[in-house]
Amino acid sequence: MKENRTGTLLQICWTFMKISPVTFGGGFAMMPLMQKEIVDKRKWMSEEEIVDAFALGQSAPGSVGVNSSAFIGYRIAGLKGALAATVGMMTPTFFIVIVLSLLFLTVRDHDFVEAAFRGIRPAVVALIVYAAITAAKSSILDKSTFGLVVIALFLLIVFHAHPIVLIFAGMISGVAIHRVKRKRKNVSACKSQSEGKAD
Amino acid sequence: MLLDLFLTFLLIGFVSFGGGYAIIPMIQLEVERHGWMTSQELIDVIAVAGMSPGPIATNTAVFIGFHVAGFWGGATAALAMTLPSVLIVLLLASFFYKINEAPVVQSAFYGMRPIITALIIFAAFSFAQSNGLLAFTKDSLIGGLLFLLCLLALLKYKWHPMLVIVVAGGLGILLY
Numbered sequence: 001m002k003e004n005r006t007g008t009l010l011q012i013c014w015t016f017m018k019i020s021p022v023t024f025g026g027g028f029a030m031m032p033l034m035q036k037e038i039v040d041k042r043k044w045m046s047e048e049e050i051v052d053a054f055a056l057g058q059s060a061p062g063s064v065g066v067n068s069s070a071f072i073g074y075r076i077a078g079l080k081g082a083l084a085a086t087v088g089m090m091t092p093t094f095f096i097v098i099v100l101s102l103l104f105l106t107v108r109d110h111d112f113v114e115a116a117f118r119g120i121r122p123a124v125v126a127l128i129v130y131a132a133i134t135a136a137k138s139s140i141l142d143k144s145t146f147g148l149v150v151i152a153l154f155l156l157i158v159f160h161a162h163p164i165v166l167i168f169a170g171m172i173s174g175v176a177i178h179r180v181k182r183k184r185k186n187v188s189a190c191k192s193q194s195e196g197k198a199d
Numbered sequence: 200m201l202l203d204l205f206l207t208f209l210l211i212g213f214v215s216f217g218g219g220y221a222i223i224p225m226i227q228l229e230v231e232r233h234g235w236m237t238s239q240e241l242i243d244v245i246a247v248a249g250m251s252p253g254p255i256a257t258n259t260a261v262f263i264g265f266h267v268a269g270f271w272g273g274a275t276a277a278l279a280m281t282l283p284s285v286l287i288v289l290l291l292a293s294f295f296y297k298i299n300e301a302p303v304v305q306s307a308f309y310g311m312r313p314i315i316t317a318l319i320i321f322a323a324f325s326f327a328q329s330n331g332l333l334a335f336t337k338d339s340l341i342g343g344l345l346f347l348l349c350l351l352a353l354l355k356y357k358w359h360p361m362l363v364i365v366v367a368g369g370l371g372i373l374l375y
Contacts, residue, residue, distance in 0.1 A: 060291055062254075067288045070289065093251065097258045097262060098273055115374070118375050122330075125326050125330070127364075131221070132220075132323055139312030152313065163214070164225070174308065178306040
């Protein structure tokens with residue numbers, strides 16, 4: 001593959017450019033398309049590797065779509081591959097958004113548009129609530145995690161706590177909670193089944 | 200101005216766990232602190248960003264950057280939002296299997312996810328408030344009804360978010 005290096009990079013970039021404009025509604029919507037382009041057509045990776053790429057894309061900050069693309073590009077052609085994939089993913093959507101911004105700024109004061117946005121604003125709030133419900137399902141697993149949600153909300157509303165501080169505090173609490181639970185489990189194991197579960 | 204945009208979105212980019220709407224409260228906070236946009240402008244921008252292809256948070260950042268400093272503002276915001284996550288992915292890529300399974304990482308995520316949930320709930324609450332959905336006027340009642348209808352369409356009928364926005368826009372034109 002060495003002599004065909006630039007060709008591969010261009011192919012990577014072009015493949016992701018084709019996927020990018022279709023990624024409406026977040027990263028996971030593009031997973032089937034990625035499988036089609038990268039597994040079936042180009043045979044760059046196996047299906048399991050794509051799933052792994054998405055798992056990794058999810059555990060890093062940022063958009064799942066861009067992250068998994070960078071990872072896939074890296075797997076195919078190293079650092080340059082990652083760069084090619086990212087550029088491929090970013091370029092089309094960036095220009096679409098720029099054009100939309102221009103349009104939006106020019107038509108915003110139109111009565112028609114204003115009316116549409118008065119309908120859309122409650123819809124956006126509904127979308128955010130929907131996202132909250134989805135997030136709650138995968139994050140509130142027990143009493144401790146429920147407690148964390150309540151405490152974080154309290155700190156946000158009453159003390160206007162900064163989200164970044166809360167995120168790091170949450171990570172530390174997660175590690176601490178698991179440590180306490182493990183200790184408790186060990187203690188109760190030593191006592192030899194005198195009690196049931198701790199949680 | 201560009202440097203300010205770059206640093207602000209770089210910081211947001213580093214902690215934008217959870218994707219999409221989880222980052223909105225952070226963006227909202229920074230936008231208000233810098234006085235880049237009003238809350239109503241921001242919610243409109245989020246709506247348009249959600250209708251565009253690509254990640255909502257990055258799209259929103261591009262919109263804000265463009266609004267504040269034109270084309271290069273948009274480009275700066277896009278670069279700043281993407282740079283941290285791609286760097287982190289590349290770091291993780293070299294030792295992915297080991298790190299993702301480490302108990303400490305699992306625990307950190309276990310504690311971080313509820314915070315993300317709280318952030319999203321807070322975002323919904325503050326947008327509802329700043330757009331008059333929580334007041335008791337005729338307008339807010341109609342808005343509240345629209346909100347409930349949209350939520351029902353999403354939860355019960357699994358409508359695509361884009362469809363919800365388009366239908367709500369149509370209803371808005373009919374109603375107002």
